[in-house]
Amino acid sequence: MTQSQLDRRRSHRSPANWMLALMALSACGAPHEAAMSSNPPMMPMGSTDESGGAQMPEAAPNEGGSASEGETPGTTNESGDDPIDLVSEEPVAPSGTDAPADPNETDEVPPDLGQLIPTIAEPGFPAGSAPRLVPMQFAGPITGLPVLFNIYLPPGYDSGSATYPVVYDLHGLTDSRDTNPGPVIRSFEAGMRAGVIGPLIVVFPQSFGEAYYADTRDARPAETQMIRELIPYIDQNFRTLAQRARRGVTGFSMGGFGALAYATKYPGLFSLGIGYDSALDTWETLVGRRAYIAAAAFGNDESSFDQISPWASAARNAAVLTESSTLRLVPGTQYRDFNEAFRDHLTALGIPHEFSQADCPHEYGCPIDREGARSWAIVQAVFSKPATESAP
Numbered sequence: 001m002t003q004s005q006l007d008r009r010r011s012h013r014s015p016a017n018w019m020l021a022l023m024a025l026s027a028c029g030a031p032h033e034a035a036m037s038s039n040p041p042m043m044p045m046g047s048t049d050e051s052g053g054a055q056m057p058e059a060a061p062n063e064g065g066s067a068s069e070g071e072t073p074g075t076t077n078e079s080g081d082d083p084i085d086l087v088s089e090e091p092v093a094p095s096g097t098d099a100p101a102d103p104n105e106t107d108e109v110p111p112d113l114g115q116l117i118p119t120i121a122e123p124g125f126p127a128g129s130a131p132r133l134v135p136m137q138f139a140g141p142i143t144g145l146p147v148l149f150n151i152y153l154p155p156g157y158d159s160g161s162a163t164y165p166v167v168y169d170l171h172g173l174t175d176s177r178d179t180n181p182g183p184v185i186r187s188f189e190a191g192m193r194a195g196v197i198g199p200l201i202v203v204f205p206q207s208f209g210e211a212y213y214a215d216t217r218d219a220r221p222a223e224t225q226m227i228r229e230l231i232p233y234i235d236q237n238f239r240t241l242a243q244r245a246r247r248g249v250t251g252f253s254m255g256g257f258g259a260l261a262y263a264t265k266y267p268g269l270f271s272l273g274i275g276y277d278s279a280l281d282t283w284e285t286l287v288g289r290r291a292y293i294a295a296a297a298f299g300n301d302e303s304s305f306d307q308i309s310p311w312a313s314a315a316r317n318a319a320v321l322t323e324s325s326t327l328r329l330v331p332g333t334q335y336r337d338f339n340e341a342f343r344d345h346l347t348a349l350g351i352p353h354e355f356s357q358a359d360c361p362h363e364y365g366c367p368i369d370r371e372g373a374r375s376w377a378i379v380q381a382v383f384s385k386p387a388t389e390s391a392p
Contacts, residue, residue, distance in 0.1 A: 170255030
């Protein structure tokens with residue numbers, strides 16, 4: 001496909017059509033590509049102060065989260081790692097987020113079925129502009145709540161025009177969007193310098209503490225914010241490859257649960273999911289060790305938990321996951337038993353996966369330092385697979 005064809009298609013995609021495609025995918029778990037929204041050039045970036053220091057924009061934590069959600073770099077958190085320095089960016093909402101787009105809009109150009117989707121760049125740390133981590137927020141068009149995230153723009157992003165795959169990395173139970181960038185970006189940039197992986201965009205969402213990345217009974221819309229608000233926003237405002245074949249999700253602890261929950265529930269959105277020392281609770285273990293979460297988040301209702309549980313989603317979507325998804329489990333010492341049980345569950349369902357035990361305490365830095373190179377090699381391989389608009 002020529003660049004002019006790509007530009008023409010992007011300019012005619014609408015958020016409404018993206019949402020309709022998502023609703024169909026989440027209902028049936030189909031493995032084909034979602035028709036994602038547009039990728040116009042990135043909005044102008046904010047500037048730093050005269051001394052060269054970065055200023056963090058004002059952004060209150062989302063409603064319903066725990067007090068520790070809004071932690072800033074250097075405070076105590078679940079992973080024990082400090083993030084890298086942030087680059088200042090004025091919070092800007094995309095045009096058209098005051099209300100959902102008109103569902104009757106008909107000016108979208110249909111995708112060129114059969115056209116190849118670009119792959120990730122060759123492994124290596126590219127020349128050009130320096131990478132940067134940008135804190136941002138916007139008003140969720142569905143929830144009406146602020147959606148906060150940090151976005152890592154890879155080397156060469158600002159000085160070029162290439163499009164990039166995206167990995168979403170999810171934080172732990174008492175952590176925030178500021179917790180994971182340190183260990184993840186350190187590992188990712190080491191992988192680029194070692195020639196393991198090429199450049200991609202990494203998004204670090206701010207979710208709700210103790211919500212297990214679900215839309216909870218006590219009105220914390222973690223799943224809606226991630227799936228129906230944040231992903232469309234990223235694809236509308238940054239130069240992404242907006243297809244499931246070029247989108248993955250990773251995470252640590254509760255974020256590992258979330259990563260595997262989304263990868264198994266939404267195989268039409270994500271081609272891979274990787275969890276590090278994932279808190280892979282079953283209903284029984286959640287009730288037994290965190291009864292207050294079972295009550296607040298799920299109303300003491302197992303069927304409500306099963307709407308987000310990777311155990312239930314893997315069983316529901318086993319055929320699709322077996323055909324076209326890549327899953328990897330990297331347990332540490334705290335959740336080894338949970339991960340081994342989930343590994344056996346996937347094996348019984350016939351779902352391919354990789355399991356690698358990291359002899360690490362429960363903090364993100366150790367397992368991603370030890371196993372990150374292998375994970376990035378898997379990401380490179382998955383994002384380099386030939387795929388078209390009509391197939392994964």
